[in-house]
Amino acid sequence: MKLRDELNNREGYQEIIEFYTSSINEYEQEIELLLEYEKKGIQKYSNPNLEIIKSTKEELRNAYYKILKSMYSKGDTIEGILAIYLKLISYFTETWKKSNGYVQMLEMLSIGIMLKIGDKDFKLLIEAVKKDDPQDLLIDTLISYRDENWKQLSGKLMWNKPYKALQEVIFLAKEDKNLSLERLHKYLKKEWFRGAVEIQTHKSKFNIHSGYWSFESGALVKILELDDATLKDQQYYPYDMVHYKE
Missing domain, CATH: 1.10.287 (Helix Hairpins)
Structure with missing residues (x-):
């Protein structure tokens, strides 16, 4: 493959x-x-x-x-x-604790949404968030997609870099999905790697590179119902995970 x-x-x-x-x-x-x-x-x-x-x-x-x-x-x-x-x-x-695992929780929720995991398993993630609530717009957006009883929706982000752009993606989608998609494309092409990748593992002399992926972008495409055809070959975008079982 x-x-x-x-x-x-x-x-x-x-x-x-x-x-x-x-x-x-x-x-x-x-x-x-x-x-x-x-x-x-x-x-x-x-x-x-x-x-x-x-x-x-x-x-x-x-x-x-x-x-x-x-x-x-x-x-x-x-x-x-x-x-x-x-x-x-x-x-x-x-x-899990928010103090050292925010990005992993963001990714776990995102992957769970894309892979359409069962409610029982997704609830485990929700319960973990409840114990150490980061009060974060992205995490709240991901959870509320799967749990209609998740009422809180924070207007702030724990990490502005690089996720501030995704706040714009979410808000733009309410008015114009094309503009929202354009903003997401810019995020993937110019902003995600600079802001999210602290250690460039592919440049290491050791074999430690397991991959660079913006899983949160894929989850937002599903949540916001964006047409991601133009993102199919975009580096860092998990296209086939987004379209699992479609």
Whole structure:
């Protein structure tokens, strides 16, 4: 299958997938062992077992997410990516905090919308947001699309860079969908990479590039009912994820 992100090669993405798959096996075995120790009242490390379990689940969350992005970038099937996403949700929602995970929550909600995950799974994301509510326009917009009872709609953004442009995309869509689409196109072409990518992983001497994707752009296209035909070949835009099962 054709690469979706050509800034790494098929072998490179596969190497990342295999590395994190092996890591997941080790993390899950460690959690099982620590739970057994906890039942017996034995401390394996100087820090409490439950504290180590929590930090290990955070590592699991990051590992599954690296696999998901690498699979999508490599050109794997959406069905395979969905399976990894559903495994990721439980670890993600259990360990998420807005202080260090805003972008990941934005992406998880966006992917969930594009992949049309079930209400039960999407509710896990909503409950995680409720516990540590970032009061953010984008997150509120994504949630309210799937949950009509989500009444709050913040007028502010946690991060203006680069997401201020998406506030304009949302407001423009109420008056003129063509102008909204034009603003989104500019965001993808000129603004998203500069503002969202802190580390240019494709330039590293190590094989760490799992892909660059503006998943939030795809979700907004679905929510705002924009015609994204002109975005099909736009770098960073997850076109086939947007059109999954259409």
